[in-house]
Amino acid sequence: MPTSPRYALLATGLSTALLLASCDSKPTTSQDSAATTTTAPADSAATGTNASAMPTSASFGKTADGQEIQLFTLTNAKGMKATISTYGGTLTSLLVPDKDGKISDVVLGFDKAEGYLSPEFRKSNPYFGALIGRYGNRIAKGKFTVDGKEYQVGVNNNGNSLHGGKLGFDQKIWTAKPGSDSDGQTLTLTYLSKDGEEGYPGNLNVTVTYTLTNDNALKIDYAATTDKATPVNLTNHAYFNLALGQSKDVLAHQVTIPADRYTVVDANLIPTGELKPVKGTPFDFTTPHAIGERIAQVPGGYDHNWVLNQATGQHSAATVYEPTTGRTMEVTTDEPGVQFYTGNFLDGTLKGKDGVVYGKHGGFCLETQHFPDSPNQKEFPSTVLKPGETYHTTTSYTFGVRK
Ligand code: BGC
Numbered sequence: 142m143p144t145s146p147r148y149a150l151l152a153t154g155l156s157t158a159l160l161l162a163s164c165d166s167k168p169t170t171s172q173d174s175a176a177t178t179t180t181a182p183a184d185s186a187a188t189g190t191n192a193s194a195m196p197t198s199a200s201f202g203k204t205a206d207g208q209e210i211q212l213f214t215l216t217n218a219k220g221m222k223a224t225i226s227t228y229g230g231t232l233t234s235l236l237v238p239d240k241d242g243k244i245s246d247v248v249l250g251f252d253k254a255e256g257y258l259s260p261e262f263r264k265s266n267p268y269f270g271a272l273i274g275r276y277g278n279r280i281a282k283g284k285f286t287v288d289g290k291e292y293q294v295g296v297n298n299n300g301n302s303l304h305g306g307k308l309g310f311d312q313k314i315w316t317a318k319p320g321s322d323s324d325g326q327t328l329t330l331t332y333l334s335k336d337g338e339e340g341y342p343g344n345l346n347v348t349v350t351y352t353l354t355n356d357n358a359l360k361i362d363y364a365a366t367t368d369k370a371t372p373v374n375l376t377n378h379a380y381f382n383l384a385l386g387q388s389k390d391v392l393a394h395q396v397t398i399p400a401d402r403y404t405v406v407d408a409n410l411i412p413t414g415e416l417k418p419v420k421g422t423p424f425d426f427t428t429p430h431a432i433g434e435r436i437a438q439v440p441g442g443y444d445h446n447w448v449l450n451q452a453t454g455q456h457s458a459a460t461v462y463e464p465t466t467g468r469t470m471e472v473t474t475d476e477p478g479v480q481f482y483t484g485n486f487l488d489g490t491l492k493g494k495d496g497v498v499y500g501k502h503g504g505f506c507l508e509t510q511h512f513p514d515s516p517n518q519k520e521f522p523s524t525v526l527k528p529g530e531t532y533h534t535t536t537s538y539t540f541g542v543r544k
Pocket residue numbers: 266267268278410444445480482486508
C-alpha cells in the first residue's frame with residue numbers, strides 16, 4: 142500500500158480505463174469557437190436539455206515542426222464556453238456571464254497558436270492557461286533524491302527548475318478525446334512523459350479531463366501512473382481577470398484564501414521551510430481584501446504558496462469577487478496549497494485576444510498544488526508517486542454573480 146495518504150490505490154481496471162483515452166470519437170467542427178461577448182441563453186439545464194452533446198473542434202495552427210494543433214470548444218447549458226488547445230492542454234478562453242447576463246472572456250491568452258509560439262512568449266513564458274508538469278512550481282537547483290538516487294532535472298529559473306523545466310507539459314501536444322457526461326461536456330487529454338524526460342525518473346502516463354459543467358464550473362481532473370518513483374505536482378496556469386476588456390489590471394478584485402499560514406520563500410522564491418502565520422501581514426486573505434489594497438507592501442507582488450487550512454477532501458482554495466461585473470469565482474480543490482500569483486512579471490510586451498495588452502498585474506493565477514520544492518522539504522506533504530499508485534487530484538473553478 143502507498144505510504145503517502147495523498148494517493149489512492151485504485152483498482153487496476155479503473156486506472157487502466159482512466160489512462161487509456163484515445164482519439165476515437167469524432168467531434169463536430171465549428172468556425173466560431175471563441176466569440177467574445179454574447180448574452181446568456183435561458184437556462185436549458187432546468188428542462189433537462191444540454192446545449193449540445195459534444196464539444197466542437199477547429200484547427201488552431203501548427204507547431205514550428207509542423208504538428209497540427211487542435212482547439213476544442215466546450216459549451217454548457219447556460220452559454221458558458223471553454224476553449225482548450227491540444228498544445229499544452231491550454232485553456233485559451235473562458236466565456237462567463239456577468240451580473241447582466243453578458244458573456245465574455247475572463248482568461249488571458251491568444252486567438253491563434255502563434256501567440257503561444259512567438260519568440261516574445263517563449264522568452265518570458267508566462268504559461269498562460271497551460272497544464273503544468275511534471276512538477277508545478279519550483280525545485281531548488283533542479284535536484285532531488287528519490288529511492289536513494291539523486292536526479293538533476295531541467296533548470297530554467299535562476300538556477301532552479303520551474304514548472305517542469307525547459308520543455309514542460311505546457312509545450313507538449315496532448316492527445317484529445319472529446320466527450321460528455323451527466324455533468325456536461327468533457328475533454329480528456331493524455332500525454333506520456335517518458336522515463337528521463339527533463340531528467341525525471343519513470344514513464345509517467347498522464348490523463349487530464351476538463352469538464353464544463355452545467356452549473357458554470359470548469360472542473361479539472363488530473364490522474365497519473367508511473368513505473369518508477371517520481372515527484373508529480375500537476376496544475377493549471379490560467380490567468381484570470383474577471384473584468385477583462387474593462388480593466389487593465391486585477392487590483393480591484395476581492396480575494397479570500399482560507400489559509401492561516403503561507404510558505405516563506407527566499408529571494409529566488411524557494412521555500413525556506415518556514416510556515417508563517419498570515420495574521421497581521423499583507424498575506425492575510427482569511428477575510429476578503431482587494432488585491433491592490435496591500436500589494437505595495439509585498440516586494441514584487443504576490444507570488445507565494447498559501448497553506449490551506451484544510452488539506453484533504455474537496456475544500457475551498459479561494460473565492461474572488463469583481464465589483465464592476467459582479468462576477469464571482471470559487472476555487473475548490475483537494476490539494477493542500479495554492480500559489481497566488483498576481484502577474485508581477487507581465488510587462489506589456491504581450492498583446493492577446495482583442496488586442497488587449499497584458500501589463501503588470503493584468504491577471505492573477507490560483508495554482509492549486511503541493512508546496513514548492515516539496516521533494517527537498519521533508520516536513521512538507523510528499524509529492525512522490527510510486528509504481529502501483531495512481532495520482533489523482535481535482536480542482537474546480539465555479540462562476541457566479543453577485544448583484
Ligand atoms: C510562478 C511565478 C512565475 C509564473 C510564470 C508562477 O507560478 O510562481 O514566479 O513567474 O508562474 O512563470
